[in-house]
Amino acid sequence: MVQLWEAKNIPPYPGPNKMRDCYCTVNLDQEEVFRTKTIDKSLCPFYAEDFYCEIPRTFRYLSFYIFDRDVFRRDSSIGKVAVQKEELQKYHSRDTWFPLQPVSADSEVQLAITTMMSS
Numbered sequence: 001m002v003q004l005w006e007a008k009n010i011p012p013y014p015g016p017n018k019m020r021d022c023y024c025t026v027n028l029d030q031e032e033v034f035r036t037k038t039i040d041k042s043l044c045p046f047y048a049e050d051f052y053c054e055i056p057r058t059f060r061y062l063s064f065y066i067f068d069r070d071v072f073r074r075d076s077s078i079g080k081v082a083v084q085k086e087e088l089q090k091y092h093s094r095d096t097w098f099p100l101q102p103v104s105a106d107s108e109v110q111l112a113i114t115t116m117m118s119s
Contacts, residue, residue, distance in 0.1 A: 001050055001051065001052050002026065002034075002050070002051045002062075003048075003049070003050050003051075004024055004026070004036060004047045004048075004049050004050075004051060004064070005046070005047060005048060005095070006044065006045060006046040006047060006048070007022065007024070007044065007045050007047075007066055007100070008043075008044045009043070009044070010022060010042075010043040010044065010045070010066070010078060011043075011078070012043060013068065017041075018043075019040075019041040019042060019043065020041075020042065020043060020045075020068040020078070021038050021039070021040045021041065021042075021068060021069040021070075022038065022039050022042060022045040022066055022067065022068055022069070022078070023035060023036050023037065023038040023039070023045075023066075023067055023069060024036045024045075024047060024064055024065065024066050024067070025064070025065045025067065026051055026062070026063070026064055027061075027062075027063040027064075027065065028053075028055065028056065028059045028061075028062060028063075029059050029060055029061055029063075033051075033053050034051040034053065036049050037049070038069050059085055060084065060085055061082045061083065061084060061085070062082075062083050062085070062088060063080055063081065063082040063083070064080060064081045064082075064098075065077060065079075065080045066078040066079055066080070066100060078100065079100025079101055080100060080101060081098040081099075081100060081101070082101075083098075
């Protein structure tokens with residue numbers, strides 16, 4: 001189980017509105033296996049969603065992508081967190097903030113997740 005909590009300090013949209021409509025996808029390598037609800041008009045979206053799936057033995061990365069939903073154009077990617085399979089165990093049952101990549105060097109965009117792995 002993965003608990004996807006929240007993102008914070010999302011950079012504002014460059015237009016007059018400034019707010020974003022954010023959702024997060026969870027991917028095993030390049031396959032999307034979960035998508036959160038969209039949080040409208042927020043730069044600090046709070047998801048508080050649990051995600052369950054069979055995790056295959058052969059994968060390299062568990063990745064989280066934050067997107068800004070756009071009704072007129074393709075949704076834009078804000079950033080991602082990619083955790084190598086070998087690194088997952090050290091985050092077991094711990095709330096952890098991860099910086100999103102790629103972001104500008106002076107940004108503090110982050111995502112909070114908790115991983116729960118069954119033995």
